[in-house]
Amino acid sequence: MATTPVDDIAMIVGTGGTTGLPKGVQLSTRNLETMTAITLMSYPFAPRPVYLALAPLTHAAGVLSFPVLTMGGEIVIMASPDIGHFLHLIERHRVTHTMLTPTLLYMVLDHPDLDTVDTSSLQCFWYGSAPMSAAKLERALHRFGPVLAQYFGQTEAPMVATTMTPGDHYRPDGSIAVERLTSAGRAAPLVTLAIMDTDGRRRPPGDPGEIVLRSSLVTPGYPRNPEATAAGSPYGWHHTGDIGYLDEDGFLFIVDRAKDMIITGGFNVYSAEVEQAVMEHPAVQDCAVFGVPDSRWGEQVTAVVQISPGHTIEVDALHAFVRERVGGVKTPKEFLVWDDLPRSKVGKVLKREIRATVIGSAG
Structure with missing residues (x-):
C-alpha cells in the first residue's frame, strides 16, 4: 500500500500579513505530524473531545482540529464570530476544547451572557496568535478556572513552538502565578529554542534577543521564494x-516583534510592554502601541485604544495610569480613542494598518 512521504508538502498556508505583505508557507506532512504530536503531549485530552472552532479554519482554529480528530473527537464549526x-x-x-485570539477572549469576558452559561465542560481553552x-x-x-492554555508559534512553525499548559498558570500552592502571565510558556517537546543576538551568538537567561528554534515543526520554506527561505534561517536556526x-526556569517572555520596536529620544521602547500597561486599565478593551515619525524624538510613542462596553475614560487619566507603570519615556505621548480596531480574519489587531491611518491623518 502506498504511503505519503513525510517530507511531501501537505499544504501552503498564508501568513497573517500583520507586519508586512503575506507570504505562502509550505507545510509538510512531517510538520503537521510534529504539531499534532506536540499538542497531544502537552495539553489535556480526555477521550472523544469536542472542539469548538470560532476562528477561520484556514488558520489556528483549523490546525488545532487535527489532534482532536486523532482522538476521534467532534468538531463544531461556527459560521460567523458571534460571541x-x-x-x-x-x-x-x-x-x-476551544481556541480564541486575545481580542475575542476580551469580548467573551465582557459579554453579558458569560455568567449565565455553563462552561464547566471545558478542559482546555487555548489563547494565542497575539x-x-x-x-x-x-x-x-x-x-x-485551570483550563486556560497558551502556545506560541507562527505559520512557519505551526502553533506550538512553546507551550503554556493549564498547570503552568499556577504555583504549587494553587495560587495564580501572576509573574508568569506574560510568558508564552516553555519550549515544546520536539523543539529546541534559543535567544540569539544579531551575530548568531546565543544569549543567557534574562538577556533579550531574537527567538530562534530548531525542530521538525519548521517549514521547508516559501514556495518560489528562495531568497526569503534563506533569509529565514541564518546560522542554522529558524529566525522568528x-x-x-x-x-x-526556561519560560519564554516575548518582548516585541523586531519590526515593532520604537526608538524614541535614543531609547528602545518595546510596544508590547506598553500595551500590557495600557491593558491593565479596566476601561480598555484593546489597544495598539506604535511609533510615528517625530522631528524631536525620532519616533513618538502613540497608542490607539478601544474602550470596553459601558465604560468611559479621560485621556489624561489614562496617561497618568500608564506613566505610573512604565515611566515617562515609554508612556505614549498621544492616546487616540477609536470605536473599534481593524483586525485580521483571525482576530489579530492590524497595527501596521492603524499606524498608516494615524500617520496619514497627521500628514
Missing part, C-alpha cells in the same frame, strides 16, 4: 522575527 452564540454552543455541545493582557488573563483564570528572553 454570545459561542458561549451557548459550549453549553449545548459540552465543548471540551500578545495577551496579563490583567485580562487573570480575570479569565478566575472565571474559567520576535524579540524575547528566557528566564532561569
Whole structure:
C-alpha cells in the first residue's frame, strides 16, 4: 500500500500579513505530524473531545482540529464570530476544547451572557496568535478556572513552538502565578529554542534577543521564494522575527516583534510592554502601541485604544495610569480613542494598518 512521504508538502498556508505583505508557507506532512504530536503531549485530552472552532479554519482554529480528530473527537464549526452564540454552543455541545485570539477572549469576558452559561465542560481553552493582557488573563483564570492554555508559534512553525499548559498558570500552592502571565510558556517537546543576538551568538537567561528554534515543526520554506527561505534561517536556526528572553526556569517572555520596536529620544521602547500597561486599565478593551515619525524624538510613542462596553475614560487619566507603570519615556505621548480596531480574519489587531491611518491623518 502506498504511503505519503513525510517530507511531501501537505499544504501552503498564508501568513497573517500583520507586519508586512503575506507570504505562502509550505507545510509538510512531517510538520503537521510534529504539531499534532506536540499538542497531544502537552495539553489535556480526555477521550472523544469536542472542539469548538470560532476562528477561520484556514488558520489556528483549523490546525488545532487535527489532534482532536486523532482522538476521534467532534468538531463544531461556527459560521460567523458571534460571541454570545459561542458561549451557548459550549453549553449545548459540552465543548471540551476551544481556541480564541486575545481580542475575542476580551469580548467573551465582557459579554453579558458569560455568567449565565455553563462552561464547566471545558478542559482546555487555548489563547494565542497575539500578545495577551496579563490583567485580562487573570480575570479569565478566575472565571474559567485551570483550563486556560497558551502556545506560541507562527505559520512557519505551526502553533506550538512553546507551550503554556493549564498547570503552568499556577504555583504549587494553587495560587495564580501572576509573574508568569506574560510568558508564552516553555519550549515544546520536539523543539529546541534559543535567544540569539544579531551575530548568531546565543544569549543567557534574562538577556533579550531574537527567538530562534530548531525542530521538525519548521517549514521547508516559501514556495518560489528562495531568497526569503534563506533569509529565514541564518546560522542554522529558524529566525522568528520576535524579540524575547528566557528566564532561569526556561519560560519564554516575548518582548516585541523586531519590526515593532520604537526608538524614541535614543531609547528602545518595546510596544508590547506598553500595551500590557495600557491593558491593565479596566476601561480598555484593546489597544495598539506604535511609533510615528517625530522631528524631536525620532519616533513618538502613540497608542490607539478601544474602550470596553459601558465604560468611559479621560485621556489624561489614562496617561497618568500608564506613566505610573512604565515611566515617562515609554508612556505614549498621544492616546487616540477609536470605536473599534481593524483586525485580521483571525482576530489579530492590524497595527501596521492603524499606524498608516494615524500617520496619514497627521500628514
